[in-house]
Amino acid sequence: MELKILTQQLKQHLNKLKERYDHFEPPKNRRDKDFFELVKRETTPVYNLLEMWEEMALEKVKEREINVHPQQVTTTRENMELVLMHSYYIDARRKRYMEINHSVLYIFDQIISELSVLNK
Numbered sequence: 001m002e003l004k005i006l007t008q009q010l011k012q013h014l015n016k017l018k019e020r021y022d023h024f025e026p027p028k029n030r031r032d033k034d035f036f037e038l039v040k041r042e043t044t045p046v047y048n049l050l051e052m053w054e055e056m057a058l059e060k061v062k063e064r065e066i067n068v069h070p071q072q073v074t075t076t077r078e079n080m081e082l083v084l085m086h087s088y089y090i091d092a093r094r095k096r097y098m099e100i101n102h103s104v105l106y107i108f109d110q111i112i113s114e115l116s117v118l119n120k
Helices: 003-023 033-062 070-089 094-118
Strands: none
Touching: 003 033, 003 070, 003 094, 033 070, 033 094, 070 094
16 A cells, blocks of 8 residues: 555544544543443554554655654654544543644645655
8 A cells, every 4th residue: 555545544534533532522431341342443443554654654764755754753653543542532631632633634744745746
């Protein structure tokens, strides 16, 4: 799979997660096994995409095809993982959530933009 396509898919997931954060209530019991299973089932595919994305993005950084620092790639993955959890457990203040969300979105947009220019 292409890095640009992967990044676009993750960007779609990021938008869905923001909608979830905005429209859903926090779980009544954080230790609820059914809720945990739901979160696990819904987030595992995103975690897998993130893992592939990080490997591919770091490779593109090494090849100097995208102008992003390797630490930014790693931090973006970590931040996306935080967004995943905060979107389900709704346990972060809105301001903090939006800061993390925007930082992930910024890197995704930057990579998509650079790969679009490269592929022309």
